[in-house]
Amino acid sequence: MIDLQGFGDQIAVGAFTTLRTAFASLALGVCVGLCGALAKRSRMRIIRRLADCYTTIVRGVPELLIILILYFGGTVAMTTLFGHYVEVDAFAAGVFALTIVFGAYATEVFRAAIQAVPSGQIEAAQALGLSKFCMWRLVILPQMWRHALPGLGNLWLTLLKDTALISVVGLEDLMRKTSIAAGSTHDPLTFYSIAAGLYLFFTSISLVGLTWLERCAERGVRFAK
């Protein structure tokens, strides 16, 4: 049996924080990604350009740097805003940074997914007089998921692992709790292996979930056997 030397609780709390950060960033990041994809298809050039700038910058800079810049930038901005030193909450900063990163990649995934919906499907909705909102809700969104899911699945796995980067700004996540335990017990191998095992466990469960989601999204597309 592995001896956790009393750090079991701490690691469980860290793992929970990791999951919380990842899910919050996923939910917000999907929204940002959808908005980004819509912006890239906008009729207004300025909006398209802004979306291009966003994805180019975020995808072109290492995630760790983005997290650091947003964290310290956030601190400076808040301090200027309130006139005295404000410490940015590590969880909020982490979710914000990961949302920005996830959103940029998701923008490209969604853009491609929307393009993959055949134009005839949209024309049928237009010809029946459906409003733009109904057309998105009934026709485009259900169909683009199928094209977006494989890409989103990859992004989700990356996101789950990227939460480890947030430990640099002090988020008490799985990574940070593990390194504290590793440092104080002088048994890094055991604790880092446990952390690796936990990340692998989370990603494996995710893969099962993703396969199930993809099967749902394929409804009506697969031919009857």
Place this chain on the structure above:
Amino acid sequence: MLTQSENSQFQTVPSESRIPLRVKNLKKRFGRLDVLKGISMTAQSGDVISILGSSGSGKSTFLRCLNLLEEPTDGEIWIAGRHVKARGRLGSPREVNALRAKLGMVFQHFNLWSCKTVLENIIEAPIHVLGIAKQEACLRAEELLLKVGLADKRHDYPAHLSGGQQQRAAIARALAMEPEILLFDEPTSALDPELVGEVLKVIRSLADEGRTMLIVTHELAFARQVSNHVVFFHQGQVEEEGHPDELFRRPTSPRFKQFLSAQIGEGCP
């Protein structure tokens, strides 16, 4: 008071409002290419108008301009007496959608929503555009499916149906909106030859019901049987038109003669 009511009576034009479709000098340009060079057409209630022409003559573009899937460059359109398009000006999205709801479009490639069952394909627009309750929309859809012979396929997804079945479902979807006019854009061109008949049968039964229809087709025999007016398009203009019996027996335009002989040469009647 009296004068006011007299006035309002004077302003309504009952004869005009009964005409399902009137098009005046419709033009469409794609870049430098003039696809429609001024088409005028009137469909009275119960008219079945077949539009013939070789590919690239603007037939499909004409239909797509009518429900504003393509924005006409110039010209005027009245649907059920309502002026919907005046010289390069479109209405608000709400007005455009209200107009489109009055026109039932059947596409060459069916365009059934692949993520929805046959029944869902039919009920979505009546629920969300006409505001019909779901239960009632389902009842209506069942009736329509019975009519096009697909009652047993209501819970199937389009991918599980043959082309002919998909097109019949698409016709039911268009009918569910109770449109003033049905527009058919080469409804049988994407079908295997043995599936053409079942779709034409449904269209013929709709013609017998007295529905107003515009049919772009390559099925000459069918056009001759089912329509009371045939229009031949050539290079974005109406080259020849008239009653089918007259037109097929004594074509006057050399281009229409050429078109007919080419089609007959291919084994069509």
